[in-house]
Amino acid sequence: MNQRRFHRLASIARGLVLVAAVATSAAAAAEVTVFAAASLKESLDRQVQRFTASGGGQVRVSYAGSNALAKQIEAGAPADLFISADGEWMDYLDQRKQIVPGTRRDVLANDLVLIAPAASRTTLALEQGGDVAAALLAALGQDGRLALANPDAVPAGKYARAALTTLGAWAAVQPRLARSDNVRAALAFVARGEAPLGIVYRTDAMAEPKVRVVAAFPSASHPPIVYPIAIVAGHDYAATRALYEALIRPEAAAVWREFGFRPLP
Numbered sequence: 001m002n003q004r005r006f007h008r009l010a011s012i013a014r015g016l017v018l019v020a021a022v023a024t025s026a027a028a029a030a031e032v033t034v035f036a037a038a039s040l041k042e043s044l045d046r047q048v049q050r051f052t053a054s055g056g057g058q059v060r061v062s063y064a065g066s067n068a069l070a071k072q073i074e075a076g077a078p079a080d081l082f083i084s085a086d087g088e089w090m091d092y093l094d095q096r097k098q099i100v101p102g103t104r105r106d107v108l109a110n111d112l113v114l115i116a117p118a119a120s121r122t123t124l125a126l127e128q129g130g131d132v133a134a135a136l137l138a139a140l141g142q143d144g145r146l147a148l149a150n151p152d153a154v155p156a157g158k159y160a161r162a163a164l165t166t167l168g169a170w171a172a173v174q175p176r177l178a179r180s181d182n183v184r185a186a187l188a189f190v191a192r193g194e195a196p197l198g199i200v201y202r203t204d205a206m207a208e209p210k211v212r213v214v215a216a217f218p219s220a221s222h223p224p225i226v227y228p229i230a231i232v233a234g235h236d237y238a239a240t241r242a243l244y245e246a247l248i249r250p251e252a253a254a255v256w257r258e259f260g261f262r263p264l265p
Contacts, residue, residue: 030239031058033078035069037085037227038182039110039156039201043259044083050255051246057239065182067153073098073232080235081244083107083227085183085201086155090228099230107248108227109262111202112159112217117193118210126167126215133172140196145178147189147198156183159222160199166221187211201225203260226264 036044041063048059062069066084070092073079082099084090087106093099116122122139126132140146149157157179164170178195180186183204190198191210198211205213229247231240246252253263 030237031060032080032237032239032243034059034061034081034083034243035073035077035079035232036061036063036081036083037066037069037155038063038184039085039204040083040227041184042207043203043256043261046255046259047247047252051243056242056246059243063184065149065154067150067155068181078235079232080237080240081229081247082232083229083247084155085110085225085227086158086223087226087228088158089155090230093230093232098233100233100236103236103244104228104230105248106226106228106264108256109264110225110227110260111219112156112163112222112225113200113202113205114214114217115187115190115198115200115205115211116196116214117190118212120196120212120214122196122214124214126163126217126221128167128218128221130167132164132167133169136169136173136197137176140173140176144176144196145189145194146173146176147178147180147186147195148200149183149186150179150181151177154180154182155225156186156199156201159225162222163199163217167217206260227261 066089070089151157151161189195
């Protein structure tokens with residue numbers, strides 16, 4: 001082999017090594033984008049910290065109402081994973097072939113509660129057979145509003161409407177609603193004292209020291225509150241799979257429980 005050819009082959013070899021190194025570096029630096037229901041904020045942030053600390057790569061999370069996130073994904077937003085606060089918005093994307101087949105899985109369950117500002121002394125029972133409508137109106141007072149997420153679209157609001165309907169109170173309180181874009185906005189209304197009562201998930205109430213739980217809604221008064229996860233179609237990358245698996249494996253359950261969720265098998 002002449003010297004010129006040797007140097008040429010050596011140069012090609014160095015180039016291939018450089019390309020491989022760049023590709024490996026790019027893969028390691030791949031960022032996963034998660035679209036997640038607003039109620040997951042603290043718990044998912046903790047899961048992401050654990051994932052990143054273990055060498056899992058960078059993760060960016062966008063929190064909002066599940067309805068808004070599903071619509072954004074449908075419109076082409078670059079989400080890799082979607083975690084919804086109900087099955088209907090995951091169904092919405094599934095029907096439009098926007099999630100990877102076989103990756104949908106119900107991971108968490110939650111509860112629905114009535115909250116008031118922490119300093120409030122309001123007491124109220126949420127039981128079928130009782131006059132829940134009258135009790136709520138009395139607690140709201142003359143001008144008070146009941147804060148909840150938009151019941152026409154946001155999962156927390158839809159669960160709230162179902163529960164109030166079952167308890168015979170929806171028609172009475174509907175004119176007194178303070179509607180919000182997501183459950184965390186409803187939580188903020190009550191935390192700031194702008195609404196004397198609100199309906200949120202138990203996990204939201206646990207995350208906000210400026211509110212307290214007045215009563216829990218009977219589980220039979222609304223559909224089960226379940227959070228499904230799925231990989232977004234066209235985003236089934238190795239980094240996406242790694243985070244997906246990290247969030248559903250048994251080791252993640254302790255973190256979910258710490259923030260009040262009930263992990264599902």
